[in-house]
Amino acid sequence: MNPVFADLPTTIFEEMSMRARETGAINLGQGFPDAGGPEDVRRAAADAVMSGNNQYPPMRGLPELRGAIADHYAAHQQLAVDSEREVVVTSGATEALAASILALVTAGDEVIIVQPAYDAYAPLVRQAGGIPRFVTTRPPGWTITAEMVETVITDRTRAIVLNSPHNPTATMLDGDELTLLADICVAHDLIAICDEVWEHLVFDDAAHRSLMTMPGMRERTVKIGSAGKIFSLTGWKVGWAIATPPVADAIAKAHQFLTFTTAPNLQTAVAYGLGKDHDYFTAMRAGYQRSRDRLATALGDSGFAVLPSAATYFLSVDLPASGIGIDDRDFAMRLVADAGVAVIPVSAFFESDPVTSIVRLCFAKADDVLDAAAERLAKARRTFG
Numbered sequence: 001m002n003p004v005f006a007d008l009p010t011t012i013f014e015e016m017s018m019r020a021r022e023t024g025a026i027n028l029g030q031g032f033p034d035a036g037g038p039e040d041v042r043r044a045a046a047d048a049v050m051s052g053n054n055q056y057p058p059m060r061g062l063p064e065l066r067g068a069i070a071d072h073y074a075a076h077q078q079l080a081v082d083s084e085r086e087v088v089v090t091s092g093a094t095e096a097l098a099a100s101i102l103a104l105v106t107a108g109d110e111v112i113i114v115q116p117a118y119d120a121y122a123p124l125v126r127q128a129g130g131i132p133r134f135v136t137t138r139p140p141g142w143t144i145t146a147e148m149v150e151t152v153i154t155d156r157t158r159a160i161v162l163n164s165p166h167n168p169t170a171t172m173l174d175g176d177e178l179t180l181l182a183d184i185c186v187a188h189d190l191i192a193i194c195d196e197v198w199e200h201l202v203f204d205d206a207a208h209r210s211l212m213t214m215p216g217m218r219e220r221t222v223k224i225g226s227a228g229k230i231f232s233l234t235g236w237k238v239g240w241a242i243a244t245p246p247v248a249d250a251i252a253k254a255h256q257f258l259t260f261t262t263a264p265n266l267q268t269a270v271a272y273g274l275g276k277d278h279d280y281f282t283a284m285r286a287g288y289q290r291s292r293d294r295l296a297t298a299l300g301d302s303g304f305a306v307l308p309s310a311a312t313y314f315l316s317v318d319l320p321a322s323g324i325g326i327d328d329r330d331f332a333m334r335l336v337a338d339a340g341v342a343v344i345p346v347s348a349f350f351e352s353d354p355v356t357s358i359v360r361l362c363f364a365k366a367d368d369v370l371d372a373a374a375e376r377l378a379k380a381r382r383t384f385g
């Protein structure tokens with residue numbers, strides 16, 4: 001068996017969702033909304049199933065979707081993308097990450113990963129023959145400094161994987177971090193693989209900025225997106241990678257032997273959705289921001305120390321600061337078994353030297369679900385304290 005995968009645990013998201021199903025707990029663990037998703041986008045998919053083409057679409061994605069992705073980034077992020085040569089549609093951001101890493105990383109290449117890190121990055125780097133080199137950020141700011149990155153760079157460093165907005169910390173790279181990361185990538189000739197699946201889920205009037213827009217980065221960035229996140233339809237698994245033409249060509253070559261194509265009807269619907277007016281995106285963000293505030297307030301009122309959440313579907317709770325003296329994994333396991341709420345221990349996002357004091361909660365849920373979960377958490381805090 002392949003040693004990269006054979007000994008890995010099942011992902012924490014699957015594990016906690018399974019525990020929630022077994023126990024009937026409210027699931028604030030795995031990040032998915034409980035609403036149905038925008039009706040018109042789903043209707044566009046249904047229509048495309050019934051009257052559109054259900055055979056293999058072009059390997060790089062339907063031209064209408066690639067065009068819609070380019071138009072969308074021009075309108076929302078002032079980014080010029082060549083839809084013909086720079087876009088590869090994939091089966092979710094997960095496949096875009098896999099294809100990008102397999103295309104760009106070869107045996108012995110070192111790849112910088114910033115912990116806490118989304119769980120797919122390191123196994124994919126290893127499968128490509130690469131060696132992950134970890135940079136570890138710490139709460140409450142989870143800030144990246146130039147020194148942290150410089151110390152792990154060697155002459156074999158090929159790429160850095162970045163995630164902004166960030167899962168699980170709900171932070172975004174700020175202007176200083178983008179500048180220092182761009183400077184480092186240019187100085188050391190690194191490629192940045194930028195996981196930007198949360199780009200539309202930003203709050204408090206913040207704007208997402210891609211590292212790709214920084215000086216010197218246009219040719220050395222792979223920008224990865226996901227319709228699942230943009231349209232609250234996480235099961236759709238329609239994603240994409242955007243890169244300069246030679247890099248996009250290499251990614252397409254990897255994609256053709258991973259999945260080859262992505263469901264054409266869902267691609268049609270995503271193309272439609274990306275063309276929705278700005279008001280849709282503004283209202284979608286405002287809805288999630290309200291949910292964030294509702295859960296944060298309820299938790300704060302019952303004595304939990306909630307860390308700021310600038311983006312994503314997630315907020316975090318600091319356990320020791322909330323008067324809870326057990327670590328994150330113990331807390332999560334006891335909570336799901338005894339209190340009926342599933343959360344994610346943030347230590348699962350580390351390979352080494354983990355932060356064990358924080359749990360992540362998904363607030364992309366209906367008000368009554370959030371209220372019921374907050375009530376159960378309040379009771380649990382008194383018992384676990």
Ligand code: PMP
Binds near residue numbers: 163197
């Ligand atoms: N990257 C990050 C940071 C994520 O949070 C997720 C899913 N939540 C993904 C990638 C995977 O996206 P997809 O479902 O489109 O494969």
Ligand code: GLN
Binds near residue numbers: 011013029030032167
């Ligand atoms: N990205 C989702 C989360 O962070 C989970 C995706 C998955 O289950 N692999 O909760």
